[in-house]
Amino acid sequence: MAECPGVAHLAEMADGGLARLRAPGGRLRADQARSVAELAETLGSGALDLTNRANLQIRGLQRDAGPALASALGRIGLYAEGPADRRRNVLLDPLAGLDPTESADLTPVAAALDRALTAQDWIGELSPKFAFALDGGGASGVAAVASDVALLAMDGRLRLALAGVPLGVSVAPEEGASAGVLLAKRAAQAGPDARARDLDAAALRRALAEAGLGQPAAPADAPWPAALRPVFGLMTQADGRFSSILPVPVGRLAAAMLRFAAEAAEQGEGELRLAPWSAIVIPHLDEARATDALERAQGVGFLPPDLAARLRVRACAGAPACVRAREPAKALALAVLAEAARRPELAPETPRSLHISACPKGCAGAAPADLLLLGAGDRDGYALHAHAAPRRPGGALGRCAGDDPAAVLSLLSAMPGAS
Template sequence: MPTLAQGDACPGALRLHQAADGHLARVRIPGGLLPAQAAQALALAAEELGDGNLDLTSRGNIQLRALPADAGQDLEARLTGAGLLPAPAHERIRNIVASPLSGLDDTGHLDVTPLVAAVDTALCADPATAALSGRFLFALDDGRGDTAALDADVTMLATPDGGLALTLPGVPGSLRLPPRAAPAAAHAAALLFLAAARASPARAWRIAELPPGQALSTATLAELAARVPGARTAPAPEPPAPSGGPRPGPTPPREGRAALHALAPLGRLTSARWRELAGLAARDGSGTLRATPWRGIVVPGLAPARAAEAAAELAGAGLVTAGGSPWEGVGACTGRPGCVKSLADVRADARAALDAAPGGLPVYWSGCERRCGHPRGTAWVDAVATGTGYDLAHRPADPAAKPRPAGRNVPAHRLPEALAAARRSPSTPRPTRHDAVRKEREQSV
């Protein structure tokens, strides 16, 4: 049986992607959970093999750029030694996001952090799941509504009773299960999707891409309930309001310790800044970092006074560690010169324009119409290079909703003014994936 992933172009740590500035490696970090020692190994790889930078992705993974064409074997050995390649055949399918502050503050119903490794192990233990594409996404949300808003293929949301509600895109209802059943449920859901995808006449890398004849349904939830001990079908839970990820800065202390969330402007960290974060975690924290889908790094386990000191130190080094920065909510694709398809140096244009356009709606800068890495789960301002300027538009959180134009082919000298106006515009409330499921269920009654 052919492997679905053969046609999936997502880069990995072993299958490098050729870009204009060299080769690119994407290292999956399930749940964003990264030991400080492994983080130091990534910094060394970026320095000795790449351009010395580490890019954070919209799924909390790490990218290394400007690698030579023959870097694959060396990089594999480094990642294996750091414990970042426990299952080489599955390395591209280890796409798991988890609430970054889970267990670190008083928000949420359940600490989902321990479930990340259990789900990852279950997926990697079965050779069949290696056929998942590099785009397929699992989300563990502790109940605060952050990762549940990221349009994952399999979402497990903690409920007030301490259990989990598993939902699938476009499928009414949910599967209620105890936390211990999360690995079995994620594995079973992946296999049911693969069976449907193989029966489809068209390629489908994600659940939402299945055509009507092969789409998952309430029968899928019933089959999952039969396969997963302790699980039962139930109505979809009332969704929490999407939180949009943690705010930058120290968290309120919990049990005498605090966490520090530092945003990386445009998701890029130099190896020096990366080492500084890893060293802070090793010396003063819990020994781990948490990469977030909002292109930030959480350092857990700090004494409150040390968290405040570190916030000031990192801010002086160019990271965002307090609210009110114009860089909050701002992202960009690679752009020129790293991407041959890009029509502009979007990162340079973003830096030039943002000083006059602080605050407001998130902004994402794209060098072409592909909009690689654009936000999900929130309304945002879309800035797409045209070659002579930028097209600006308001993109609703619902990807199916029509965008509203906010500027056509805006030249560079007008960008700050136009962008500031676009960021101030009111956004449309997000209809969550659960709203769509609820509407579908009501229409079917």
């Protein structure tokens, strides 16, 4: 897609218009989730995507559906009118306030940053790709997600990183939103396509100091998170209650799955959270209800948690949803997971990652996988690559027709090591 979509600003895909919904903090009330599911069915094809930045995408929309969708989502608090809609890219750890291992709950920081960005008169000058990640220092390692600005809680303060590189500055939690806005404003002033990698880190450190924000950070005792660490299944919260973390197969949600999550959320405090590792978190449940939600979720299309932990699968939309694609990457990925759920003995015994990409663009992510199936526009099937990413595939091991999910599982199980 040429531009980052929003709610009113749709991306044109081969299967229709695509809208991207940025829920503040990645959180939805149960009633909001039900409304989104209904809109996906009435205005779109009924299919939704849960993205790598915990946004929801509604697929198969009519080209002129943007205004009606924006009006409906605005009534339930899920649309920011104007250019801010496509620029509120704030990823908060979905386990914030739940994870007993986190250093700080950054929920207030994320909310303040979202509000502040929306209110800026220069927000339309910021690249729609400019993104934040807020990590409370817990189990999931959200600071490892590719972002322009990351804030990581450590030792009572928030350390800043620019394009994945620590800036050498830390701020107090109450300064986090102001620091984020300052960095975003500098990017907006640098041009509509400017990203963190285009900015001068030394100049930003000076600007933060001049604004009275932050102080030089001492060398960290713990390393910056190197990779996202997905959490699935039953999690005991810091308050002794439980969360059910439901794995979404390859990020593809049917409207019925979102309705199920809303129903499960109402057994707690009526809130659900979107995770950047293709999962929905249902927090604040007692143990019996959390366990019941996990068991029943598989009946509507969610994956068994143990399978999701062993078999990590990414895939782009593929054909026929994408005009670039010759191969049905998403459909093959879903078939692989369905086969593994039906015949668990075919799944790898130790964790393995699989990436199916219909072309070298690599829309589903840039991280390497143990096994990469890479399609091309000039021939059928996939090239096979070991420990590779679509944009850096290296030499091919051979080819695969991509019509036999069991054969793909066999190939993956035979791969040495894990990435």
